[in-house]
Amino acid sequence: MKPPICFRAAAWLMASAVALPVAALPVATRDAAPVMHGKANPGAVVERGDVRFTVLTPRMIRMEWSPDKHFVDAPSQVFIDRDQPVPKFTTATRNGEIHIDTASLSLTYTLGSGRFSEKNLTIHSKDLKTAFNWHPGQIESGNLKGTARTLDRYRGDVQLGSGKHLDLGQGLLSQQGWHLVDDSKSFLFDDSAWRWVEKRRCADCQDLYFLGYGHQYEKILGDYANVAGREPMPPRFAFGYWWSRYWNYSDSEIRDLVENFERYGIPLDVLVIDMDWHRTDGLSEDSRYAKEDTFGQPVGWTGYTWNRSLFPAPSQFLAWLHGQKLKVTLNLHPASGVTPSEAQYPAFAKAMDVHDGKAIGIETADKRFMGSLFDTVLDPLRAEGINFWWLDWQQWPDSKTLPGLSNTWWLNYVFYTHMQRADKERALIYHRWGGLGNHRYQVGFSGDSVISWQSLAYQPYFTATASNVLYGYWSHDIGGHMFADDTPENERHIDPELYVRWMQFGAFSPILRTHSSKEAALRKEPWGFPPEVFAALRQIIDLRYAMAPYIYTASREAYDSGISLMRPLYYAWPDEAKAYDADNEYMFGDDLLVAPVAQPMKDGAATVATWLPPGRWYDRNRGDVLDGGQTVTRDYTLDEVPVFVRAGAVVPMNPFSVKKLQDMDNSAVVLRQFPGGNAHTRLYTDAGNSEGYRRGEYAFTAIDGQRDAHAATLTVGPRQGRYPGMPQGTQFTVELPDATLPQSVVVNGKRYARSDDARTGYWQYDGDTLTARISVPALSAGQPLKVVVRFADDAVDIAGLRYRMKRVGAAVEWLKYHWDSQSPLPDDVSLAAQLGRLIDYQPEQLPVLVKAFNTRLAKLSAEVDRSHADTQVKAHFAGMIKAIDKG
Template sequence: MSHRAPAMLARMVKSRATLPLLLACASVLAPAASAQQPTQPVQPAMQGQASQGAVVERGPARFTVLTPHLIRMEWAENGRFVDAPSQVFVNRAQPVPAYTVRTRSGVLEIQTDALTLTYRIGSGRFDKSNLRVRSRRLKPAFDWHPGDPESGNLGGTARTVDRYSGDRHIDSGEKLDLGQGLLSRAGWHVLDDSASFLFSSDPWPWAQKRACADCQDLYFFGYGHDYRRALSDYASVAGREPMPPRYAFGYWWSRYWNYSDREMRELVNDFERYRLPLDVMVVDMDWHRTDGLSWDERHVQRDVFGQSVGWTGYTWNRSLFPEPGKLLAWLHGKGLKTTLNLHPASGIPSDEETYPAFAKAMGITGGAPVPFEAADPRFVRNWFDITLDPLTRAGVDFWWLDWQQWADSKAMPGLSNTWWLNYVFYSHMQRTEAERAMIYHRWGGMGNHRYQIGFSGDSVISWPSLAYQPYFTATASNVLYGYWSHDIGGHFFAETTPVSERQIDPELYVRWMQFGAFSPILRTHSAKEAGLRKEPWRFSPDVFAVLRDTIDQRYRMAPYIYTAARQAYDSGVSIMRPLYYDWPEEAHAYQTTGEYMFGDDMLVAPVTAPMKDGVANVSIWLPPGRWYDTNRGELVSGGRTVERDYRLEEIPVFVRAGAVVPMYPESVRKLQKADDRNIVVRAYPGGEAERRMYADAGDSERYRDGQYAFTTITSRYDDRRAAITVRPREGRYVGMAPDRQITIELPSARFPSRVTVNGRPYDRTEQASQGGWHYAGDTLTASITIPAQAADTEINVVVDFADSSARIDGLLYRMKRVRTAVDWLKNQWEPPAPLPDDVSLAAELGQLIEYHPERLDQLMQAFDARVERLAATVSRSRATPEVKARFAALIASVNDGAVR
């Protein structure tokens, strides 16, 4: 829950603590580790000092060639340069790239494959008169001098969207500032690290001020339009984007509400009753006592620190949770992870259960509250040891931090308290927990990508808010902040919204949930209003069905999403990213802000405006290449803008032609318990591809040092044949299943004439079953279910298709639209007269195919002919002119793709 206060900063001091470092810093793919290796936390060391071979020093100037595209530039009058890791750059010990150094007429020249740097030796601080970096063979070319404005920066991210409707603050009207990211259309970016704090060399590295306030510490990124290279270089030197636990990619339930033990159990039971997957239970601030809390400014009470009373708390509200340990154990028994909200600004007041021990440890007497100071190592040690860790041992899996108070630390001004809390909580969890570290807090600035997951705050419930979030989330990948979690559905109604209109718009909520399913984290949340109820079962049956299918789809995509999370760790390219990463020379890639790539193969363009006449019409720019329209079941040529219409249950998702997407079966309900034992490989038509599917233990830090596995999958799928190969799994991790059961799915498939698996023929079955193949009429999908076998064996599936002249491309869309038209007509038809036979049969094509897929060609031809007659058939009926006209328009849309 947001306190709606401005951003805060805090200061850090050097620690005498003896806690080990567990910073999420750079790592490289290592050979697979033995599955017998113990699962103690991984403790990667920060390596601030660069390799000597990368360093060129000339008096008070030092240059470090970190990569061919990244050069560090330091100036220190006393020659005392910084080798300690900084807040942003924690791993400068990179392999030394090839470069040359020469000096001519007092000018130093350093040249890499990509850059040429020149500096006039002895000319003082870096400025435009003495320092220059030019591109070599990069496009666009550049010639940079200090102070040059960076035109075309593509943005980064912001701490919060509190009280924003879209990108505009509802109180001030100001536009949200996303700051500068690493990427620019100019082809270069300079990150000034001169003012950042450094990490000490203590076992638990603590922050310390730089000794030199006037020194310069600049990092020049020169990459042209090779944006992926810039992100990869940054990840190598600033630390990898850590993988969240697998369960984090499931559904999170969150609501600001004073749930009781009984109500929470009823809520979880309802999720089970309605067959809804769920992985994370978020408990907002009412888990602790909130005595004295008031929303009315006239009644707000302030404590001795000037903070609103009731926000900070660590003592369970036992009127709501009489036995919190038992509830947490029950939630764990239901397969749920639990997080609690923290607003720590008021320190440890005297009415907290842990106060006596805490005050004694801090040397405070007389009942005075213990002040909060995250930069004080003594406070932090006691905070965890006395107050927080006992809650963790009782069953709290991770913490939801919500720092929003004063700007600067009282101990060391200038360092973000948000940033430091992220580091402290993340690294503490790494050192103390066997499970994978995860926190949930706000963006604190550059370098904070090492500590996921982001809480974006209290957005206004509005269509503009939904429309802005795809751009906001994708753009954050420009600073590697790839795991934003939004209040799906919006948080609160603007105060200007009339009370009578403060009800959830089901259409807006569905569209927001659909975006959530194709975003990094799917978490619903809302303000403390009785009418803000987002439980899916509270909506009408048709809306509930869409919501459930959306959540199910999210769970089915989990192997694809988890693989993308590993790619983000390895490459610096987040799961959700702008189109210009792949198409940097296409103007539309920069202008199209409502679309994004979700992983390597999915282009998503969420519906962010209300429907008209039952559909939302969306203009979508398709990048060059061929794309499979998952809604229509057709291949589309890219490099152009297409117009598409979407009913409430439909999501604009286009998949690269020929792609293979690993998925889970529909039976998966908990991601923390899922593994790669049961996998569905969906191969899309129109080309060929090779992809790797990733797996690990799901909740261990050992993914950093080799405990993981990859499976390479290749596919070639055209009108005549589909050939899919699942190669032997490579790698090991604790708990890895020795065998697995693979199902191949081929959407928009013609009727198979022959199916073989490793040369053995498979027969068609009426229902999907192991050792056979099935054709689903409603989805036009051929599926081949292969019995479980050892994961180190190769599987080769070959499907030959019967020759056909019938039009299957786009048939899925035509089927759906005809069903929609017939359903509408049934509700307008006057009984007792039956619908004409052609009308009824046209809506039954999917079922007819299900019964007789071997007649697919004949059924498709008969369907197309029947659709041509439908409008005329109804026009000869006794229906009203209005009904005839509307039905004719619906049928016309079957072919032209837009409701008239």
């Protein structure tokens, strides 16, 4: 008996686990909790009169100049943990100059010469690729960019109206091998229990951080993460599917929506409710009806009181959603503070000691205001069942009381750390990028991008490049938010092909969230599309859920190392010129190279050219292994995504029974092992939604593998570590995609027999996906696993066979719809489209069946050409078969 169809439908998944070093588990350290250590270890500090140098790492030196010799030990917005292990370095004074040497850098400064300038300060590299000799004021022309606050009203990287290209600012990485962060003007944190912002005392002082790394990009990102704070893990549910639409949904409509997700078998973890959850009276896009409030904002934009005509009983509504195992977030536009029309106004006014009955304007840097806002307005809503906030701030950029303090930056800090202080659950917000240091407060909301192929084509580059400032969790409006103003009325509808391709990118991006503007034509419910589109959408969402263990492990790697889940190719291949030019490609975790389709299909497929870095790569769609160091051009049908996997990699996956990531407990794990090489990796697990992951509450499982044409060996070590709710054991299913029929399967010394049933203690062979699947009974946490599979020495070569099977099936299906329905197809044509089924019926005949298929494929065009079919039908069919041969 075959596995369930949902399991088989996404068996084309070709992903792999993050290749983290399998060493001793990291121990809980003093920085595991979200605390700040502004003062550096004295052993790292060199102070001489009006200058102070702090050697933070071999590649990072802090340089301070203060005319009154008072230096800053308080944590800043960007750098919060200067108390790092002291690296080896030497200090010497010669001829009035101080010399500081680390393993990577050599600094020279002329003592008593005042402010740092090109005349008195130099740093040159030591034994680094891309050597440099730096001085203040030097232009950094090779910067690899960072990220931007928003994609609001951008078509690709071009803003509507102005025509300006998006400025991604400076990132931490440069092809010149160095970068300078000028922290002189950033604000500081005080030492109160809930640390708050304060100004620097000295406006003219210099506080510079020099990062010198050559091509050691990954090392400097790790250095920065240690000093500027780690990239926190979102809760596990955040990696599921988020449904969002700007629409005035009612309680009943949302219940119908959620029930449809269940009815159609589509996973869902997060429900986003846009601003119509509260009263929006007076809000209108028509200037004749729009009103402004006391603060110059549109009336109805800010609100905290439930719209009872849409949600008559909010607490009961939220309880029902939680009963469906959904997390809920509400949209906030807090620009207008709290007005007398809000239900919470009396309590808030009392807390603020306001008695005149007037609206109380927001001041983000006012601790009393923000604390009272949480105490009297937001926390009671959280208590009703709101899990986290979508903070949609897009008003004035800076604080009114602290000019220069970004409201976006500060609100990220305030909302995130308040949740950390108030909740047992893992902190999560959903807001815009505010600048360096904001990587500590995920998740990003990129804003209202324009629906277009250009926008889709730009977002992979935009998202991957953000990792250069550790902002690794962008959430986009998948499918685009709005039409451009110049879009003709008859074109203001969703292009199903564009939407599928955008969803495919979303599945291979940090956060998968669909959203759209309040326009009736923008309906993105999967069940509203034609069958082939619905199938592609459901398949890609299923794929996302199956990849969750791989993604979650990569998220832990980002926390530990500073290397984001999604990043550019030049991290791993800094010496390859093409790695810097591959804007449409990125690494998704350590083992997946993704190049999303971002142009329409022609004749049923889109052609994509992908540069493969050095090494060997497995094509998830074709099933063959390719040598890297070349560009390959291949075609992709609507349900295919250009993804290449490191040859030999092992991927941890969910079984397809997991439809809620809240339910994912890693008690059942699928390990897919790919052909062509070795793997050394590990699987990360924790409780999923607590801050305990910062304190050592987690586990790793080491995985090693090797697979070639003759054998596959997979070893899973005992689980190391503990966390609350950890399952006592794990049931592993080992899958070998694009494998010939095994000759023998041995699990922990026991020989397994083949069975057509998907049951533990046996192995089976799936003809449609050419996958050998071994189901192992549950093992205790401390019990290792070793699986050894051997193939016949003369086994049939099936590289690329799955691609040919699928394309032949599609060609024959097309032919049937253009054939004389009263006449049967030639026998060999019908049989050529059913190789997978024939293998399922007689797997032991695999070599004979493959040989017969290849023979039939070679003569398919001739078979049809001899028929009575229309000349144009013959020609089109022949073209489809010829394309398979070229592939």
